[in-house]
Structure formats: C-alpha cells, structure tokens
Amino acid sequence: MTGTAEQPSATGPAEVTLDEVVALCKRRGFIFQSSEIYGGLGSIYDYGHYGVLLKNNVKGEWWRTVVGERDDMVALDAAILMHPRTWEASGHLEGFTDPMVDCRTCKLRFRSDKLEDAACGRQPSKHPGETEECDLTEPRQFNLMFETFMGPVRDDAAKVYLRPETAQGIFVNFKNVLQFARKKPPFGIAQIGKAFRNEITPGNFIFRTREFEMMEIEFFVPPGEADAWHQRWMEDRMRWHTELGIRPDHLQLRKHGPDELSHYSSATSDVEYLFPMGWSELEGIANRGDYDLSRHAEFSGEKLEYFDQEKGEAYVPHVIEPSLGVDRSLLAFIVDAYETEEVEGRKRTVLRLDPRLAPVKAAVLPLVSKAGMPEKAREIYEQVRRQVPAEYDEGGSIGRRYRRQDEIGTPWGITVDGQTMEDDTVTLRDRDSLEQVRVPADGLADRLAARLAEPWRSPKLD
C-alpha cells in the first residue's frame, strides 16, 4: 500500500544564504560558537551531536575511498606538535605569511590582498580604505602560525608551533612508512588531523576558521609520472565530491595562474564550490615536485629517497597533494543539501544529504504515545539501530517530529501506528519524495541496510 500523506508544492527551490545555514546548524545542534557563554572566541567553532556524526561520516567516506578502496595508500596520524626545525625546512617560518594592514582609526587588522572581502570598522557597508576616516598602514607580513612553549621555560629555545597543515607530519615520516609499510612509489600517505592558522580575516562561518581539520594526501611518484598522477588525482577528487551528492554545476576546477603558485609548486588546481558567498576554494590539489622531501633531507641530514632496485638508482619522489578541509567540506555538503519547500501550506526545510553522510539514517516514531505504540516502536528501534544509525523520538506531534528529522537530513522515517498493532506493518517515509509505503516491520533493518548500500542520486539534480 502506498500513500502520500504530505504533498510538496511545485515551486522551485531558492539557493540558500549563509545565515540560513548558520541558523539551522545552531537550531539543530550541529555547530555552536566556541565559548559562547563568554561572548565567543573569534572564528572557532564547536560541533554538537549531529555535527559530530556528520563530520565523522565525511571523514569516514574519505578514509573509505582514499585508503580502504585502494592498495597504494596507507594511513598516518602524526602529532600536532613537531620539531621546530620542521617549519624551517618546510618554509613556513619564513613564508607562511599573509600581508596585513592595520587601520589606525578603527584599530582593526585586515589582509591587504583581501580588502574587498572585509568590512570597514566604522562603516561596515564600505571596505577598509574606502572612507575618508580610514587610515591604513603599509602592508606588513604576518606569520599565521600559532606559537606555544614546550617545557617549563618560556624562551625561544622552547618555542614550538601548532601545525598549520598536517602535510609535514607525513613528509617527516616518509622513511618510516617506506620501511614499515613495504611500499614503493607510486604510493600515498593519508592523514586527517587538526591544523591551526592565525588567520587575519577569518569568517564566513566554518569556511575559514583558526582551528580546523584537514584531510590530506601526499602521493609519492617517480618524477616522470608526476603530471599524469596530478591529472588523475584531480579527476578522482572531483568524482569524490559529486558521488557524495555535490551538484556538478556547483563544482569547478580552477588552475592557479603563475602569480598564485607557491614557490614549490609546478602546478596547483583548486576544486572550487559555489558557496553562498561565491566560488571559493574547497580543496587544493598541488604538484609539489621534490621540494618537501629534498628540504627535509637537507635540514635533517637523513636521506629521503627511494632506491629503485630494477634501475639500480635512487631518486627523490615527487609529490602530488590533494588537501581538503573537513569543515569546509561539511559546509559544502550542508549548503548543497539545504532546501526549503512548501508542504501543504507550511514551510519545510530539508537537508537532502546522501544517506551515507546523514547523521541519522532512520527515525522510529510512534504515532501517539499510547495504545502500546511506544513499546512497539522501541522494539523496532532496537532492531534497526543494530544495522543502521537510528533515533527514537516520541515527543510532540508527528508533523513536528518529521520536520525535525528533515532538518537533520534523516532519509527514512518509520512510523508505528494503530495498524502496526494489528498486522505488524509500519509506514516508511522517504525524506525526499515524502512518499509513505506500508512495509512489514520484520526485515526492516535488512531493508534499510540494503538501501544504504545502493547508489543515491540527489533529487536536486532532477
């Protein structure tokens, strides 16, 4: 038996604003401002229950595709604090800087190359430098690394840095991995971890923060194969985003111009997403040449090479680096999935997330809190949660409970009603089509696990 209890209106969706995303994340407990009771801490965020679940799913999908489904990649989890020489060798101490200007009038500090993205402290509708009162200093270079001290003495010799990227932890472990993972180029090392950047003008919610997580791959290849591998990784990474539901027309690859390239990179392309504030970098995919291994070899005195037995020669592998922010990726998934529509005269907000990413896959809901329905629903819930992440909710009207699940992106709602008590069937509601079908409670968990394994296509593509 099939029913359509809720009918969406035919009006097309409008693109979402960042304010709407921020409001939903707060309302549903995905993301909070850090230390909110003290007025918040600039551009640092905390993740609540559904935010944690969603973030874990994003990371899980990344691990699955870049390590689980490949034979040429291994995982690593390096420490945040590293020997300070690391940052000399990598060039971060000298070069990980942004040009900044101070305004003597409003006492704010801005990135001089991003003034068009910043608001004047006195007249927020204008950019810094645009009003007569603005009094900007000459640009100065500002290092983005956070410093701290190790041990009891706070002097220069004890200074260490919170890593601004996870990549260097991979390079300094190159030799360990080569030896213990028995790998030879082409092979890669993948890592997820926290990174810290004292950004001058952070903003746009979790797009640019001072503490964030990165998912990074360093893929080591024979020098002659670097261009081809760079190309392959660009294709692979674009596919990852679209296979998880990002609309292809909201994603583009943009090649860096010669003036944008880092000193070590022979080619870099950014995967850009059409965020509410416009096209912006989602992931960087760089061909770093042999810069990193050569520099660490020079600074550490260790040989960081691969000895090719067949050719009888040693070489320094070149590196392809796909580098993606977890938080930025999560923001792109939420933005892309967000939709509002009218259902029977009332606004419905729904996150059309790929079921694999959805924080909760199924919600089990007794229609009313009486007549044995809560007990029956709990029984079904216990079965379902063994196979797919599920939630039980019995508070409030069924309509409100559906809305709540729609907003966290739960793909399936299982409702226990009067008929369930008679024939042991439930209604299975589809988040996207709103279709409700009557199915036996028996075998429901298997059915949902099978649905989860099926390919999914965003209805926003139709």
Ligand code: ATP
């Ligand atoms: P941007 O130009 O946006 O400052 P970047 O080119 O310095 O970024 P990379 O060093 O290439 O960034 O970092 C790789 C990825 O890490 C970025 O594509 C982004 O997804 C993420 N990332 C970098 N900085 C931040 C930040 N401050 N907050 C959140 N994510 C970040």
